[in-house]
Amino acid sequence: MDDEALRARVRAFLAAHWSAEDRHDPVAVRRFRALATEHGYLFGWVPRELGGSGTPGQPLAARVIAEEFAAVRAPGEPDGMSVAMLVPTLLEWGSDEQRRRFVPPTLTGELTWCQGYSEPTAGSDLGSLRTTAHADGAGWEITGTKIWTSGATEASHMFLLARTEPDTTDRSGLSYFLLTMAQPGVLVRPLRQLTGQAGFAEVTLAGARTTELVGERGRGWEVSRSTLRHERSMVGGPARHERLFAALLRLASTPRPDGTTALADPLVRDELVGLHALVEQQRLAGRLRDSGDSGNLLPLTAKLAGTVIAERVSALALRLLDTDVLHGPDRTRWLHQWLGSLGIAIAAGTSNVQRDIIAARGLGLPS
Numbered sequence: 001m002d003d004e005a006l007r008a009r010v011r012a013f014l015a016a017h018w019s020a021e022d023r024h025d026p027v028a029v030r031r032f033r034a035l036a037t038e039h040g041y042l043f044g045w046v047p048r049e050l051g052g053s054g055t056p057g058q059p060l061a062a063r064v065i066a067e068e069f070a071a072v073r074a075p076g077e078p079d080g081m082s083v084a085m086l087v088p089t090l091l092e093w094g095s096d097e098q099r100r101r102f103v104p105p106t107l108t109g110e111l112t113w114c115q116g117y118s119e120p121t122a123g124s125d126l127g128s129l130r131t132t133a134h135a136d137g138a139g140w141e142i143t144g145t146k147i148w149t150s151g152a153t154e155a156s157h158m159f160l161l162a163r164t165e166p167d168t169t170d171r172s173g174l175s176y177f178l179l180t181m182a183q184p185g186v187l188v189r190p191l192r193q194l195t196g197q198a199g200f201a202e203v204t205l206a207g208a209r210t211t212e213l214v215g216e217r218g219r220g221w222e223v224s225r226s227t228l229r230h231e232r233s234m235v236g237g238p239a240r241h242e243r244l245f246a247a248l249l250r251l252a253s254t255p256r257p258d259g260t261t262a263l264a265d266p267l268v269r270d271e272l273v274g275l276h277a278l279v280e281q282q283r284l285a286g287r288l289r290d291s292g293d294s295g296n297l298l299p300l301t302a303k304l305a306g307t308v309i310a311e312r313v314s315a316l317a318l319r320l321l322d323t324d325v326l327h328g329p330d331r332t333r334w335l336h337q338w339l340g341s342l343g344i345a346i347a348a349g350t351s352n353v354q355r356d357i358i359a360a361r362g363l364g365l366p367s
């Protein structure tokens, strides 16, 4: 089916089954996602027996579907850590039993995950992490401290890296585990951020128990690279930047008390055109990546480009609001968005490290 025929079919489905008013109703959202999956519009990359629609290898069709869903604010595939990062990792590395146990309830939101990589002494250099996992016949006992763990206060489970080979001090001695948060050996201490929210936490693992090792013992680094790759393409994914830019455009078009709009200002229009070009570039780069025909460099640039867009869009929104001396919910939302964009430049690999990777692996320069 060509793109236009697919678009028409998706639009008809949305017109019949989705009302944007339902978007804040979790039950309606869950029901809609289940129906959309049944019709083959969501989770094509997940096999049917694991709760997906089992139509792999059609990323361009998935992109068209995502665009149509976004146009009417219909809930597409959630892009958080659970669905966009852990599920593809388990499909790649998990045992059959782990896939059966963890993938379906993660797709429906019954299980939610946080990521336990960073530690007080290990961030960019994860190979130096110190949390240990000790095998004792009945499973693994995990001891150490994780930090900056996003969503740890709400998550039911954690995927994490721990050192299983005591004689190593680098990446080679790490293994990848799944852990239940609700157990006596797990202590979560929320950390308050600049925004006043506590989006992440320090998690103390004091003899926490698990039996779930993903992949082979000592090969956790390879498993975690798969999760990180999905994290970076999620952060650099075009959909969220298109949404953000659309919100900026709405803001610039909102009439001020005197009836004028920021959009009428040629300097603002000039900046908007520049940003729109970046957002379009990111969208087209996403399409190329999905087609599998993008070469070595493009996949490496997604996260860094996304970081730049998020920061510049929210900075311009704040400037527009400042000029208009408008305060209130809009300003607070954009302020949080801008502060959040500073965090994105650090999370999932800092921008400096991204530049290093692009230079070395993408351009063949010395790192």
Ligand SMILES: Cc1cc2nc3c(=O)[nH]c(=O)nc-3n(C[C@H](O)[C@H](O)[C@H](O)COP(=O)(O)OP(=O)(O)OC[C@H]3O[C@@H](n4cnc5c(N)ncnc54)[C@H](O)[C@@H]3O)c2cc1C
Pocket: 114, 115, 116, 117, 118, 119, 121, 122, 123, 124, 125, 147, 148, 149, 150, 151, 200, 343, 344, 346, 347, 348, 349, 350, 351, 352, 353, 356
């Ligand atoms: C909003 C947010 C959410 C996060 N969520 C999670 C989470 O859920 N789970 C989790 O495990 N972690 C999470 N993190 C932590 C994040 O992964 C780390 O902060 C990040 O990897 C950087 O590590 P660090 O803070 O130890 O800084 P460091 O690694 O100590 O870096 C300090 C500075 O040195 C620079 N630097 C370091 N190495 C190099 C290099 N080789 N080349 C050039 N420059 C370098 C960095 O760019 C940075 O400017 C989150 C962070 C943020 C901001």
